[in-house]
Each structure stands twice: as C-alpha cells, then as structure tokens.
Amino acid sequence: MARKRRLIQNGINPARFARGQIKFYAFLIPLCAVMSLPIVFFFINAFKPMEELFAYPPRFFVNRPTLDNFIRLFSISSSTTIPASRYLFNSVLSTVLVVAASLCMSVSAGYVLSKKRFRLRSALMEVNNLALMFVAIAVMIPRYFIIAYTGLQNNFFANVVPLLAMPVGLFLVKQFIDQIPDTLVEAAVIDGAGDFRILSSVVMPLVKPALATVSILSFQLSWNNAEASALYINNETLKTFAFYMQNLGAGGTSFLQGASGGNSTAGAGVAAAAMLVMFLPNLILFIVLQSQVMNTMTHSGIK
Amino acid sequence: MTKKLRSHRAGMVTTGRSAIVIMLLPYGLLFTLFIILPVIAAFGLSFTDFDTIQPPAFAGLKNYITLLTADEVFMQKVLPNTILFSLVVGVGGYLLSFLLAWSLSQLTKIPRTVMAIIIYLPSMTGGVLLSAVWGVIFSGEKSGPLNYALLKLGLIEQPVLWLQSESALLIIMIIVTLWSSMGIGFLAILAGIMNVNQELYEAAYIDGVSNRFQEIVYITIPSTRPQMLFGAVMAIVSTFSQSGVGAALSGANPTPGNAGQLIVPHIEDYGFLRYEMGYAAAISVALLLLIRLASVGANKLFGSKGE
Numbered sequence: 001m002a003r004k005r006r007l008i009q010n011g012i013n014p015a016r017f018a019r020g021q022i023k024f025y026a027f028l029i030p031l032c033a034v035m036s037l038p039i040v041f042f043f044i045n046a047f048k049p050m051e052e053l054f055a056y057p058p059r060f061f062v063n064r065p066t067l068d069n070f071i072r073l074f075s076i077s078s079s080t081t082i083p084a085s086r087y088l089f090n091s092v093l094s095t096v097l098v099v100a101a102s103l104c105m106s107v108s109a110g111y112v113l114s115k116k117r118f119r120l121r122s123a124l125m126e127v128n129n130l131a132l133m134f135v136a137i138a139v140m141i142p143r144y145f146i147i148a149y150t151g152l153q154n155n156f157f158a159n160v161v162p163l164l165a166m167p168v169g170l171f172l173v174k175q176f177i178d179q180i181p182d183t184l185v186e187a188a189v190i191d192g193a194g195d196f197r198i199l200s201s202v203v204m205p206l207v208k209p210a211l212a213t214v215s216i217l218s219f220q221l222s223w224n225n226a227e228a229s230a231l232y233i234n235n236e237t238l239k240t241f242a243f244y245m246q247n248l249g250a251g252g253t254s255f256l257q258g259a260s261g262g263n264s265t266a267g268a269g270v271a272a273a274a275m276l277v278m279f280l281p282n283l284i285l286f287i288v289l290q291s292q293v294m295n296t297m298t299h300s301g302i303k
Numbered sequence: 304m305t306k307k308l309r310s311h312r313a314g315m316v317t318t319g320r321s322a323i324v325i326m327l328l329p330y331g332l333l334f335t336l337f338i339i340l341p342v343i344a345a346f347g348l349s350f351t352d353f354d355t356i357q358p359p360a361f362a363g364l365k366n367y368i369t370l371l372t373a374d375e376v377f378m379q380k381v382l383p384n385t386i387l388f389s390l391v392v393g394v395g396g397y398l399l400s401f402l403l404a405w406s407l408s409q410l411t412k413i414p415r416t417v418m419a420i421i422i423y424l425p426s427m428t429g430g431v432l433l434s435a436v437w438g439v440i441f442s443g444e445k446s447g448p449l450n451y452a453l454l455k456l457g458l459i460e461q462p463v464l465w466l467q468s469e470s471a472l473l474i475i476m477i478i479v480t481l482w483s484s485m486g487i488g489f490l491a492i493l494a495g496i497m498n499v500n501q502e503l504y505e506a507a508y509i510d511g512v513s514n515r516f517q518e519i520v521y522i523t524i525p526s527t528r529p530q531m532l533f534g535a536v537m538a539i540v541s542t543f544s545q546s547g548v549g550a551a552l553s554g555a556n557p558t559p560g561n562a563g564q565l566i567v568p569h570i571e572d573y574g575f576l577r578y579e580m581g582y583a584a585a586i587s588v589a590l591l592l593l594i595r596l597a598s599v600g601a602n603k604l605f606g607s608k609g610e
Contacts, residue, residue, distance in 0.1 A: 011504055012408045013415075013497055024406045025414075031403075032421045035482060038436050039424055041448070045439070056446045057455075109330035112323050124327075127339075132536050133598045134338050135543045137567050138590045141574045141583050142344030146336060165333035168487075168537075195322040217487070226431045231575070246431045246551075275435055282427040290420060297487070297494035301529020302536065303607055 046276040053268050069273035082236050084244060091223060091241035094159040098222035099215050102164050106214055107207070110173035111199050115185050129302065131167040140231065147232050158232040159240055163221050169214040175299045176210035177203060212292035216285055223281060245274045342591065348584035355578050366585035380561040381569045384473060385546070388565055391477050393542035393597070396484035397535060403485065404493035405519065419493060426486035434551035437479045441465040466553045469562040476549045476563050488537030495530030496523060528605045535601035543594055566590045
C-alpha cells in the first residue's frame with residue numbers, strides 16, 4: 001500500500017505535487033530560466049527604442065516600449081531596394097506550399113506503405129528509415145547540380161521542391177497509420193470506397209496528431225530556410241525572409257551595436273524586430289499543436 | 304478473384320495497383336531526386352576532378368589520398384574539431400535530453416508541459432536565428448551583454464572579441480548548439496518515458512528493484528528503447544546539420560584560424576569558394592560515412608535484438 005502511494009506521488013506522471021518532486025524543480029526551474037533567457041532577451045530587444053538599444057550600460061528590460069522597429073522593418077527598403085514585406089511574402093507562400101504538399105505526399109505514401117501489400121513494400125520502408133539520418137547539407141554540392149539541371153535555379157520553387165520529401169515525416173505518419181486496424185480499412189473497401197476516398201475520410205481523420213507533427217516539422221524546415229535563397233537563387237525578389245534576416249545580421253558579430261555590416265543604427269532595431277517576426281510563428285504553432293506532437297512521438301520508436 | 308479473396312483473408316487491403324503507384328509516386332520521385340541521387344552523385348564526383356567549367360575528369364582515388372595525406376587543415380583542425388563537437392553536442396546532448404526528459408516525467412502534468420515547451424523552444428531557432436540571437440549576446444563591444452557582465456564582475460579587463468577568438472569559438476559553438484539540441488528527439492524520449500506501463504515499475508519493486516537508478520536501468524531504458532533509438536538518430540542528424548554554426552557566428556568561412564572549422568563549412572569552402580567540386584564531394588562522402596558510423600553505433604545500442 002505504501003509502495004503504491006509512493007508510485008502515485010513519486011513515480012512517472014504523478015497526479016499531484018509531493019515533497020519528493022522538489023529536487024527535480026530545484027534544477028529544472030533554474031535550467032529553464034537560463035535556457036529561455038536568450039529568447040526573452042531578443043523578445044525585449046525588439047521593442048526597445050534606438051537609444052535604449054545603444055545605451056551604456058546595457059539594460060535587460062525596456063523602459064519605453066515602442067513598435068518603431070517593426071514600423072521601420074516594413075517601411076524602409078533594404079539596400080537592394082526590395083521591401084522586407086516582399087521577403088516575408090515569399091516565405092509565407094513557400095512555407096504554405098511546403099506544408100501542404102509534404103503533408104499530402106507523406107500521408108498518401110504512408111498509407112500505401114502501411115496498408116498495402118506489394119513486393120517492394122518493406123524494402124522501400126527500409127530505404128526511408130535509412131534516410132532518416134540524411135543530412136541535406138552534407139551533399140550540398142551534388143544537390144546544387146541537380147537543382148541546376150532541373151531548371152530550379154533562380155526559380156521561386158527552389159525554395160519549395162527540395163524540401164518536400166521528408167523521411168521523418170513519412171516515417172511518423174506511417175507509424176501512426178499502422179495503429180489503424182486493417183479491418184477498418186477493409187470495411188471501407190466493402191462499402192465501396194476507393195483508395196483516395198479511404199485516405200481522405202478514414203485515414204486522415206484518424207491520424208490528425210501525426211499530420212500536426214509533420215506540419216510543424218515541415219513548417220520549421222521551410223520557414224527557417226535561408227539556404228535555398230543563398231545557394232540557388234540570384235534574383236532578390238524570390239528570396240526568403242530567413243535569408244533577409246541573415247543578411248541584416250551579416251557577419252554575425254554585434255550587429256545590434258551596428259558595429260559591422262555597415263547597417264549602422266537603423267539596422268540594429270530592424271534586425272531585432274526581424275528576429276521576432278522569424279521566431280513568433282514557430283512558437284505559436286508549436287504551443288497550439290504541442291499535445292498532438294506528444295501524442296505522435298509516442299509512436300515514434302524505431303523497432 | 305481468388306487472389307482478392309486470399310488477400311482479404313491475410314488481413315490486408317489490395318485494390319488497384321495503379322492507386323499504389325499514383326500515391327507513392329510524388330514522394331518517391333522527389334525522394335530519389337533530392338536524397339538518393341545526391342548521395343550517389345557525391346560518390347561519383349568524389350572520384351573526379353571537376354571545376355564546374357570543364358566536364359568532370361576521372362581522377363581515381365586522388366581526392367581521397369589528398370584528404371588523408373595532404374589536407375593539413377582537415378587533419379589538424381576539421382577532423383579533431385568535428386570529433387570533439389559531435390561527441391559533446393551529439394552524445395552529451397543526447398544524454399542530457401534523456402536526463403531532462405526523465406526528470407520532467409517525474410512532475411505533474413502542467414509544470415511538465417510548460418517546462419518541456421521551454422526546453423524545446425531553443426531548437427526552433429535552428430540555423431539563421433541561432434547565430435543571430437547568440438551573435439548579439441557574444442558581441443565584442445564593451446556593451447555586449449556577456450562582455451558587460453564579465454567587466455562588471457571584474458573577470459576580464461578588456462572587452463573580448465568572443466566570436467573572433469580562436470580559443471573561445473569552438474566552446475561557444477558547443478554551448479550554443481547544446482542549447483538548441485533538445486528538439487524532436489527529446490520530445491520522443493519524453494513521450495516514450497511517459498508511456499511506460501506503470502505496472503512494470505510496481506512489479507520491479509516487488510522483484511527487488513530498490514532505487515531510482517535501478518528503475519532507469521532495468522525498466523525505463525529497456526521499455527523506451529525504440530524511442531531512444533529514434534532520439535539518437537535525430538541527435539546525429541541535428542548535430543551534423545548544425546555544423547555550419549561556427550561560420551555563421553564568426554561571419555567568416557574559414558573561421559578565424561580554422562578554430563571552429565567543421566566538416567560542412569570545409570565542404571562549402573572547397574565547393575563554393577574554390578570550385579574544387581570533386582574534392583568537396585570526397586569530403587561529403589567522408590561526412591556521410593561518419594554519419595553512417597554514428598547511426599550504426601546507435602543501432603547497436605538500442606536496436607531490437609531480432610534483426
């Protein structure tokens with residue numbers, strides 16, 4: 001009995017607070033504080049007026065919060081006379097396309113690999129599992145040539161197409177579809193449903209958590225993608241916001257102080273605002289979908 | 304007809320073959336084009352001399368011999384840096400993510416969820432944001448947050464150009480990448496631990512398990528092995544994907560004194576700056592082998608015995 005109580009209060013997923021948990025709080029809370037400090041810091045910086053950004057001694061908190069940095073971000077033109085909003089538009093459009101297309105592709109491929117029996121099935125899954133550890137930047141040279149040969153160079157779709165096949169996405173969706181009993185799919189077949197009908201009305205509603213997870217992963221991949229703009233695209237009007245932000249802080253060193261990159265004072269505030277614009281969608285999406293993600297991760301195991 | 308009947312009995316659904324092809328084709332095509340083909344091409348190019356102007360000329364093992372014997376930067380800086388970086392960030396980050404996930408699992412739902420989100424947040428800043436955030440913090444000005452704090456505490460007398468410092472850069476890269484390494488693998492391990500059957504623990508205590516450490520070794524790790532393997536693969540991928548962080552932080556490739564030079568920027572250096580594509584491809588192959596080696600190791604540790 002006492003042992004049972006011990007497990008309820010002190011084991012995994014306890015129902016309520018107990019003294020035994022204090023030791024975990026004692027290091028987790030300071031750790032969380034330290035880990036979130038850089039993020040809190042750039043959040044605050046985005047609302048600092050110019051004189052506070054350059055104040056000495058530097059201050060963590062803001063005295064007179066202002067939206068000036070955001071207004072400047074979207075009103076001034078960059079050095080190449082293309083407004084930040086153009087880069088933002090490119091990012092939004094390419095991210096919407098990447099998320100939608102990679103969702104459709106992974107769910108249909110996942111359905112086939114999970115519920116259909118054909119000769120190459122397990123071999124294909126094996127290849128995809130091997131590709132889980134694919135590191136795209138390791139083969140950036142041959143990828144560059146493939147993009148050149150397929151006519152994607154200097155094309156808006158260079159931001160989209162190379163990101164679409166996501167081995168992790170297919171893996172998670174397939175694992176999740178495996179949980180759906182075959183009899184359910186068979187029943188739909190007997191009712192006369194075709195494969196696309198089964199996919200849209202039986203499978204998709206049941207694997208929503210996995211779909212949410214794949215959306216988050218592909219969102220992050222695409223929204224933070226500066227590489228395609230840097231390597232494959234020359235036309236400034238086709239580049240992404242991530243690339244724009246990277247160049248605001250070109251040099252990486254102390255652009256907030258305006259010391260490098262010649263961006264001077266105006267650049268620092270704009271960069272702080274741009275960082276927030278980059279980060280916020282990631283944050284909101286994850287908070288909204290986090291319980292679905294955790295649900296999917298339960299089935300993420302590689303057997 | 305009989306075929307159809309048989310497959311029904313087997314508990315599998317078999318309808319039109321064309322549907323299989325149509326549903327598999329988009330993914331398969333792009334997978335081949337952007338994942339399989341680049342890997343094959345990297346192997347192919349690595350045996351050639353290719354400057355992007357002349358067509359590739361077969362060069363045998365020359366690039367590999369150069370890599371192993373003549374590339375001093377690779378042997379003296381890139382490889383040791385990469386090994387240190389991957390051990391601390393990959394292995395260390397992985398152990399840390401297990402430790403954090405396990406600790407979080409010992410808490411009640413609301414604080415656990417809040418703290419899991421906070422720990423996961425930095426992994427969203429990957430790439431561009433990561434270097435921007437930390438570039439500000441490690442600013443070389445005397446008003447840079449870190450310099451200011453250390454000056455104030457009297458630990459340094461002059462502001463330090465952290466990101467240009469040959470002795471500090473690799474350490475900074477490691478700290479920054481560790482900070483952002485609690486990503487999807489961490490979430491998988493957390494979910495795995497949360498899902499362990501509670502009765503296993505009760506049974507274990509009856510069988511004589513007497514402390515938390517034994518609990519982890521005998522119950523938690525064996526029961527979450529599939530998620531642990533997934534987490535390990537994700538840790539390997541994110542570690543090697545982040546290896547451009549030194550160049551991004553210092554704003555220079557190669558990094559000052561090659562202090563923070565890892566394999567990926569070394570590829571970029573030869574490929575896109577010197578146009579020695581064949582040689583760059585050979586370095587790519589070396590990297591792919593390193594990644595493969597790491598994941599074989601992970602498989603040995605956590606893979607199911609049945610295979």
